[in-house]
Amino acid sequence: MSARMFTMLLIISVCAYLVFALAAAGENNRAREPERIREIIDKALVQCYALEGGYPPDIEYLVHYGVIIDTDKYFFDYDMFAINVKPVVTVIAK
Numbered sequence: 001m002s003a004r005m006f007t008m009l010l011i012i013s014v015c016a017y018l019v020f021a022l023a024a025a026g027e028n029n030r031a032r033e034p035e036r037i038r039e040i041i042d043k044a045l046v047q048c049y050a051l052e053g054g055y056p057p058d059i060e061y062l063v064h065y066g067v068i069i070d071t072d073k074y075f076f077d078y079d080m081f082a083i084n085v086k087p088v089v090t091v092i093a094k
Contacts, residue, residue: 034074034091041067041089054083 044065048056056062059069059078069076077090 034093037074038089038091041091045086045089049086055080055085055087057083059089 041059041062044062044067045055047065048054048062057080059076063069073094075090075092075094077092078087079089080087
């Protein structure tokens with residue numbers, strides 16, 4: 001095998017590896033998205049409590065704090081016990 005052919009095979013192998021590695025990284029990011037959204041919602045909940053003295057009555061209220069609720073991509077469960085108890089928020093990808 002010539003050095004030129006070996007170099008070409010090496011370049012093709014490296015490119016194939018990079019394509020698969022980037023695809024795997026993208027899949028990992030999509031899998032972590034609901035957790036990141038929940039963290040953003042938690043921060044907005046704390047901010048609302050600090051500014052208004054209570055947690056919001058529903059998740060849609062967080063729009064006032066810059067949270068975008070994308071119901072096309074995610075299911076949101078907002079379980080509120082009382083105005084002074086932090087709600088439990090669950091985010092699940094559809």
